[in-house]
Amino acid sequence: MPKLSEPLLQIEDLTKIFHIRQGFASQEFHAVDNASIVIDSDKPEIFAVVGESGSGKTTLAKMVLGMEVASQGILRYKDRVINDISKKEMKTWFYREVQPVFQDPFAAFSPLKQIDRYLYETVYNYKMVGDKKEAPRYINEVLSEVGLTLAEIAGRYPNELSGGQAQRVAIARALITKPSLIVADEPVSMLDASLRMSIVNMFRKLKEDNKVSVIYITHDLATAFYAGDRIAVMLRGWIVEMGSTEQVLGNPLHPYTQNLKTSIPSIKTDEAWDEKIDLAVIETDEYTRSGCKFAGRCPAVMDICHDNIPPSVEHEGRSVKCFLYDGSASVDPAKKQAATPALA
Amino acid sequence: MGAIIETNNLRAYYITKAYGVERTVKAVDDITLRIQEGEVYGIAGESGCGKSTLLRVLLNAYQPPLTVVGGEVIYNLDGERLNAADMTEEQNRDLRWRKLSYIPQGSMHVLNPVRRIRDSFHDFISAHRDVTKNESYAMTAEYLRDLGLPEKVMRSYPHQLSGGMRQRVTIALATILWPKLIFADEPTTALDVVVQRGVIQMLKDVQQKEGSTLVLITHDIGVHANLADRIAILYAGKLVEEAETRTILNEPKHPYTRYLIESLPNLDSREELMSIPGRPPALDRPPSGCRFHERCPLAQDICKTIEPELIQIAPRHFTACHVVEEELSHAQAV
Known part of the structure; x- marks a missing residue:
């Protein structure tokens, strides 16, 4: 073009x-x-x-x-x-x-x-x-x-x-x-x-x-x-x-973005967090990770994530770097589910 | 349950003298608080409003030029009523860490960079209890496990840990002796949202496990909303509003509180938000009357000359504002 x-x-x-x-x-x-x-x-x-x-x-x-x-x-x-x-x-x-x-x-x-x-x-x-x-x-x-x-x-x-x-x-x-x-x-x-x-x-x-x-x-x-x-x-x-x-923060797709969004302290007092989250222990560990850098604390982690770098794919009008939206990898639907409740 | 710590008309000023010129900064001016046992009490306000000064006085850890010029701080610990001003240095030391503890802001500068985490814990524990190194290691390991921190933290040096982990270690360090009263000064400032959430979770855990009292100081209303039971809003050294968290967030009454709450951006709308006009006043020459009157859209003549008193406008809801007071008396008259 x-x-x-x-x-x-x-x-x-x-x-x-x-x-x-x-x-x-x-x-x-x-x-x-x-x-x-x-x-x-x-x-x-x-x-x-x-x-x-x-x-x-x-x-x-x-x-x-x-x-x-x-x-x-x-x-x-x-x-x-x-x-x-x-x-x-x-x-x-x-x-x-x-x-x-x-x-x-x-x-x-x-x-x-x-x-x-x-x-x-x-x-x-x-x-x-x-x-x-x-x-x-x-x-x-x-x-x-x-x-x-x-x-x-x-x-x-x-x-x-x-x-x-x-x-x-x-x-x-x-x-x-x-x-x-x-x-x-x-x-x-x-x-x-x-x-x-x-x-x-x-x-x-x-x-x-x-x-x-x-x-x-x-x-x-x-x-x-x-x-x-x-x-x-x-x-x-x-x-x-x-x-x-609006798209990325309105409806985040990557598990990390979802994690970020739900972590914003809301001033609506009835929206308290119920689930616990994992934090990175040692910073350099994540940088030197061979697969996806979020694999260590991702709620939707799959086997493929540990050793392979996810590609950036176009999905719902934005680019997202995650195997969940790759299409080529066979995604266990249950895993995708695991990532989505965080949206609500 | 009664108040675990109370202040009565507390006034703490910074008094400096240079070249014969005396300068007084009225950082805490006439503040009366009752912090109940077992609650999370939030103190909110902008920088320079006297939050940290108030904390120092509440901790009974202040030095000149900060001077308490009026009022008192009283601790009610284990059935004993202690006036902070009468305590000796020894009594103070005895109280600290075991009954009353403090989580500082910059966790980067708190932990000794050349000692492993477990040795820092040993230093603190052994200063207050008679323990051997192995005993304190065992205590630390158990406590960290309880709080869900990974085992390998023990043998790490501070620089190896991520910012959030360091802050959580600092919280563990401050609370390992199960203090009754915990003060936290901006515990999540400079952390990212995800990490902040982890730290808030942990503060909640620690507070609920033993039913300790947590005094939380931060400018971030979002953190207060998720943690505090009651919130006090400070402005220019004055307490301007105090109520339960829900009330402060949903029905703020003081114009300053209203601005604070309404100017918070959120992910629901991108409509233009108002910001508060003007700037916080300098505390060496605070404005006459209500200290907010120069920036207040509702200010009237009375606000410029007469200082509003903190009055109760609803059960457990206090505010200091002439306009609110007048509205209330009108409503009652009708």
Whole structure:
């Protein structure tokens, strides 16, 4: 099928291998394993990436930002291979297009520097205005996108701002270069409940009004559902399920996604959990597993899962990496049943 | 069953003096609580609302600049009525871990990184009981088995365990001597949902096995909903609402609580949610009157000057809000 437009971001079979050395022995460790994601350029979207800690979410983000070099696979931004972009072009072009927002705004800004200096520096470095006198007006314009004014933050140090305000400034800083893609790594997990939704609402607004695509990395499924158009669920480096947020979280197919969904503490007091769940004991055990990485704690585990890597198959409008939906393996209907009650 | 721990008009301030300038941060201001024996009592609020300060005072483990300037904390343990302020350091030590225990937040920093888990257990047990190494190993093995933790945890080092397993080991460590009163400070924060669920399950198990009292501090209302019997909502050092969990979730009365509950995202709808305007106040110069009035959509003139009192609006449901109080008196008049 011919593509109508070049994708904004194209990730294909992307793998990042780290080596763990134990004495003389060296062990390979796939932090991201064969991930494929495409974000279209003509339709801005919020793409949520969820998973537990150590599932490779942050490594994926770092590769997209050009901070880590991929071991294998294709990683293209607007048809350019990210790792091949020259240092100079990284500065003049790539960082203008792709901007990060990190978890802790107080760690992102130096406590000894007035916070508006960051905004001025970014404007000057990227020559966003012809005349330096124009800078305050331009900055004020960008700040108004995030619900702040320059007067509110001028001359102030990060510790004088609340977490929500500092995170807004961090997002405003990212917006100064008018990027097409923002990579936000756990942008709300450090914030208080009362401020969290204001930031998530802002991402929704940026997508609508400024046509910015956002890769929203989080472990909080509820905000991922609230903000995300599409979602990828990661487990130990794998994308186990990917599709539209409504489909994936509304009716999860992979046992791990089902497990995640039922584990969200509900505020409806009559929906208490009755069944117990298994947790991974030792983290590296799951990474080095030869078959499906979820086999150790999957309620629907089959013999085939222990030794074979499940394929990613298209099923009910999303891709899912599980033998249950493979079709080729003879699935014991009882096993499929075992996975489904978790949905209710 | 009576109250196992109570506070009366407790006020705890951070008082600092630098270059002759005195600064007082009113982190806990006039809080009266009755925590009943055998219940799970949740304390919720945003960061900087005084949750952790309250916990420190309840644990009787505070140091200057934190000072209790008024009120008292009373323990009712095994028929004894102890006023925390009168206890000696020795009495305190005697109480800790055996009767009153604490599950800290960052399990990463709690366990000794160079000792195996079973040796950490031995360190704790032997500090409070006269046991040999083998006895404490046996005790640990049995307790971990009871809680459904795998045997191989015993011989592991902390860094080998996953975050959730580490947190569960910390809970086991805090409760191995079957304390009557357990305090948990953000026990599930920074954990993933699946792991969080495992930890909540375990806290429930531990609490129900011996009928201990659990005081659960977290900002996450979802965790409270699944664990707590009663919830207290703190805002800027003040108790603004207290009721049974079901009541707080279904019929919150205080405007702040209502915001908190209504701004929770869920998987049922993607409709736009409101966020609370403004930001929590600084506690060195708290706003006059009701501390929430600057952010409150219902604020009236009275809220700016007069502090609302905590009143009972229904059985076991208390709230401190002028507007709610007025509505109630109207309803009664009609």
